[in-house]
Amino acid sequence: MIEKLWYGKNRLYWLLIPFSLLYGLIVFVRRQLYRFGLLKSWHSPVPIVVVGNLSVGGNGKTPFTIGLIQALQAKGLHVGVVSRGYGGKADSYPLILDDNTTTAQAGDEPVLIYQRTQAPVAVAPKRVDAVKALLQHYQLDVILTDDGLQHYALARNIEVVVVDGKRQFGNGWWIPAGPMRERQNRLTSVDLIIINGDSDSLLAEKYPNKTYTMQLAPNYAINLLTQEKKPLSSLQNICAIAGISNPKRFFDMLTMMNADLIKTVSFADHQQFTLPLLTDIATDQQIILMTEKDAVKCQQFALPNWWYLPVDAIIPMPAINHICSLLADITSHRE
Numbered sequence: 129m130i131e132k133l134w135y136g137k138n139r140l141y142w143l144l145i146p147f148s149l150l151y152g153l154i155v156f157v158r159r160q161l162y163r164f165g166l167l168k169s170w171h172s173p174v175p176i177v178v179v180g181n182l183s184v185g186g187n188g189k190t191p192f193t194i195g196l197i198q199a200l201q202a203k204g205l206h207v208g209v210v211s212r213g214y215g216g217k218a219d220s221y222p223l224i225l226d227d228n229t230t231t232a233q234a235g236d237e238p239v240l241i242y243q244r245t246q247a248p249v250a251v252a253p254k255r256v257d258a259v260k261a262l263l264q265h266y267q268l269d270v271i272l273t274d275d276g277l278q279h280y281a282l283a284r285n286i287e288v289v290v291v292d293g294k295r296q297f298g299n300g301w302w303i304p305a306g307p308m309r310e311r312q313n314r315l316t317s318v319d320l321i322i323i324n325g326d327s328d329s330l331l332a333e334k335y336p337n338k339t340y341t342m343q344l345a346p347n348y349a350i351n352l353l354t355q356e357k358k359p360l361s362s363l364q365n366i367c368a369i370a371g372i373s374n375p376k377r378f379f380d381m382l383t384m385m386n387a388d389l390i391k392t393v394s395f396a397d398h399q400q401f402t403l404p405l406l407t408d409i410a411t412d413q414q415i416i417l418m419t420e421k422d423a424v425k426c427q428q429f430a431l432p433n434w435w436y437l438p439v440d441a442i443i444p445m446p447a448i449n450h451i452c453s454l455l456a457d458i459t460s461h462r463e
Contacts, residue, residue: 134298134307144305152302155278155310162280169283170256173263175270175458177286177451180277182314183307185397186374187292188324188441190237190421191344193274195441196288197245199448200270205455208266210258211238211274213251215398222252222261231425236398237274239424255282270455278309285458286451287318292374293327293341320450322443340447344439346381352423352430360387363435367391367410368417371399371425378419382437390414395422403429 132138161167179193193209200207213223216235225234225242234251242249248266250258255276262268273279277287291297299306315321321331321339332339348357360382366389370378375394382389393409395401401422410416416434418426423436 133305135295141299141301141305145301148302148305151304152311155302159278159280167280169280170259171283172259172271174268175285175455176259176282177270177272177288177455178277178279178282178284179272179288179290180275182277182289182291182310182312183295183297184303184309184373186295186372186377187290188322188342188344189275189290190240191439191441192288192290192322192324192342192443193272194241194244195342195443196448196451197241197247197272199443200452201245201247203452205269206267207245207247208259208262208268208271209238209241209245209247209249209274210255210262210271210276211235211241211249211251212253212255212276212279213238214275215400216251218251221254222250222257224261224265225249225251230428232400236421236425240421241274243424255279286320286454288320288322288451289315289318290322290324291327291329291331292377293323293325293329294377295374296327296329319454320447322447338450340444340450342444342447343442344381345442346385347438347440349417349435349437350423351432352427352434352436353432358435360385360437363415363417364388365390365410365414366417367393367414369393369395369406369409369422370419371395371397371401371422372419373397381439382417387417399425401425403431406434407431 133141162169181187197207213235216233218233231239238249238251248262250261252258255273259271297312302308321335323341349360350357366387368382379392418436420436420438
């Protein structure tokens with residue numbers, strides 16, 4: 129229903145516009161309070177790069193964050209990551225991830241980022257606390273915050289917004305009438321706009337000096353139990369599941385890859401999976417194929433016929449160079 133309201137032709141969203149106007153007013157007032165110093169932002173001694181969205185999830189933010197971390201690491205930078213840790217609950221905060229940290233403690237996205245990059249990752253409801261924890265334990269050149277564009281309590285040096293090339297901004301309204309956390313004109317003040325996938329959007333024309341297009345490239349399918357890798361084409365009788373914000377993107381990708389798809393099952397974003405929840409989806413002769421984000425939550429109870437399909441963000445080198453140039457300018461002004 130929400131998908132149709134926000135991205136379809138259902139006009140019932142008009143009934144929610146009064147609530148959206150209230151939401152938008154709160155967002156505006158809160159930002160102005162930080163802008164004029166009535167609410168204080170904490171400034172980190174190392175540069176902070178925020179990777180966020182204007183709209184509610186499913187834009188490719190986490191794959192981009194992973195790709196950016198790996199690109200910065202390849203340039204010799206020591207990168208840390210902070211997150212709110214949505215979907216997890218730790219005994220205490222801030223929590224610095226290690227090899228034994230579970231998604232139940234830290235949330236799925238921080239665990240995925242840690243496993244893919246081995247970068248220091250900390251989670252806390254207040255991102256400032258997570259940044260301080262990282263700085264106490266590591267010598268870092270830059271810290272990325274996964275999401276948090278609207279979390280102004282943490283001052284940032286660089287803002288990157290990831291936009292879904294296909295869905296873009298839906299009907300353009302604030303939550304709950306639409307998917308927007310902030311309106312599209314917020315793009316005028318960010319440093320980079322990353323469009324996920326090909327798009328006929330006018331963003332590149334409107335913001336030609338800071339808009340770049342990335343692609344998500346699927347990799348080999350990997351077995352959750354054995355870590356065996358196989359081409360997707362070798363898997364048969366696939367039952368695909370996705371507990372992400374935009375499951376259709378995953379299912380459409382499988383269709384475009386001519387996967388032997390017999391069933392698709394959608395779950396809520398950040399769904400906490402259990403063995404009983406997934407047992408009846410596929411028989412022993414069928415395959416359960418999931419996203420990498422879902423796989424990190426299923427490792428401990430995976431069955432032999434469970435596989436996942438990781439994707440890599442192909443970020444254009446000019447975008448990486450743009451961020452590195454901004455970081456160099458920030459560092460030079462601090463010396």
